[in-house]
Amino acid sequence: MIERIHTSDVEPDADEVAIAGHVHEIRDLGGLVFLIVRDREGLIQIVFKEEREPELFEAVQDVGAEDVVRVVGEPLESDQAPGGVEIAPTEYEVIDEADSPLPLEISKDIEVDLSTRLDNRALDLRKPETLAVFTLRSELITAMEEWFDEEGYVDIKTPLISKGGAEGGAELFPILYYNQDAFLSQSPQLYKQMLMASGYEAVYETGTAFRAEDFATSRHVSEIAMFDVELAYIDDHDDVMDVQEESLRYALREVAENAERELDLLDVDLDVPEEDFPRITFDEALDILETEYGHFPDDPTDLDTKGEKLLGEHFEEQGHPAFFVVGYPDEKFYYMQDVPGDEIASRKFDLIYKGQELSSGGQREHDVERM
Structure with a gap:
């Protein structure tokens, strides 16, 4: 060296x-x-x-x-x-020595069209702000993995090529695998559930998933990085929310402490939630949107992007950058429908941070007879 x-x-x-x-x-x-x-x-x-x-x-x-x-x-x-x-x-x-003149400027804040940036990606990646995105992501993933390792979760790696999908064949990328039809992995969900049945109890994976679906926003792309978790021996979905809340709080604290330079470069004011995350039902979320903002999503069974942003504003004003929305009415089959004493539509939830859906989770149906 x-x-x-x-x-x-x-x-x-x-x-x-x-x-x-x-x-x-x-x-x-x-x-x-x-x-x-x-x-x-x-x-x-x-x-x-x-x-x-x-x-x-x-x-x-x-x-x-x-x-x-x-x-x-x-x-x-x-x-x-x-x-x-x-x-x-x-x-x-x-x-x-570098070639001269350069096709794009590195040291000066000059607007460059996307095609020029992509044609010269090796140069574009040198920009300190671009590098900060990658190093910030690395710090976040390291912190998340530290938390789950400390809690005794098993780090797994599931196959990226499969014979079928986990959430419906229409969204799969087909490939030819040694003269056989196969697909790029859409989700590690079935593998994670198999490991629960095999006694692994608690696992996590930092991996990649592929979705062959149309998208119209930067939050929906064909290849995505996912942090997936599965755990057994829970009482209900509140246990899963506890895991998400504690791991996110730890990760944000670590990033705030170890990535101050990157946060400054990207002009990010990282808000680490210290208080418990509020947990509201889907119906309560709709009531807040309609009463305070006069907004009602076009799909009455889900929150839209505008609704998530408005709810984010509502809770940030109360000092809560992160909160949960629980009980989506169109998510009943896998997420425990008609549980005695349950007053929510399902045990599926979203974690929203600063007006954006950060993760989803829930308690899946595990009673074979009921399924």
Whole structure:
């Protein structure tokens, strides 16, 4: 490995350090050249002075945007530099040169059409804001897995190729598998239930699912990442909601603590719910929408996007960024219909966070005779 440290680990007045990364920005002021170098962890300023290091100053004259460089030097405190520190170089090396001119700008906030971004995706991915999406996602998944590991859940990986679907054949992607008809996995649901019957008791999977269905919003795509959980020996759906609430609260706390830089880059004000999540019935949700906002979903058995946003506003005003809606009337067969003493239409629920459906869950019917 090339000897170096990340820019975020450079401390002023420390011993000589080595960093490496892409040239993010160049400012030539005559006898002074400022390079802003970018690595995965951030930016750092390198100051080349002609009178101090003439050979290095001469070498840096040919540097271009997005060149990959390695710099060794003395870190110094600087109020004007990113992160309050800059490097006075003693060694400078160009590891790789970038083509010029670049098809899109990395360092400046310039609008670029989607086709140009996709045609040059390797460059587009270098933008700090884009990288922040991936690192933020990584922090979130790590935190979720930590919580479930600590609670004794088994981490599973289910097949992505199957002979049939879990939720209806019309939404499946057909493929040819060694001259046999097969499908991309639509859901790990049947595998998870098989594991419950096999005594695994509590499992989770960070995986991928495929849905061959039309979509009109960014929340419905053909290939999706899913965090799936299944657990046995529960009293009712409230136990499942407890799991979702506790795991989400833990994950958000970890992200807030460990991904502050990414949240700042994306201008995200992460709200970690400290109080218990409110739990309302579907009928109560409709009543709030109609009474306070004059809104009623076109489909009387489900919440629409506008309804979720309005409910999000309602509960955020009360200090609750997250809440549950329980008992969808069109979800009866699998989610325990006609349970003695049940006053809700079903034991299916949605978890809504800041006006968006974050997850769904419920207690499935397990009585074979009733099914």
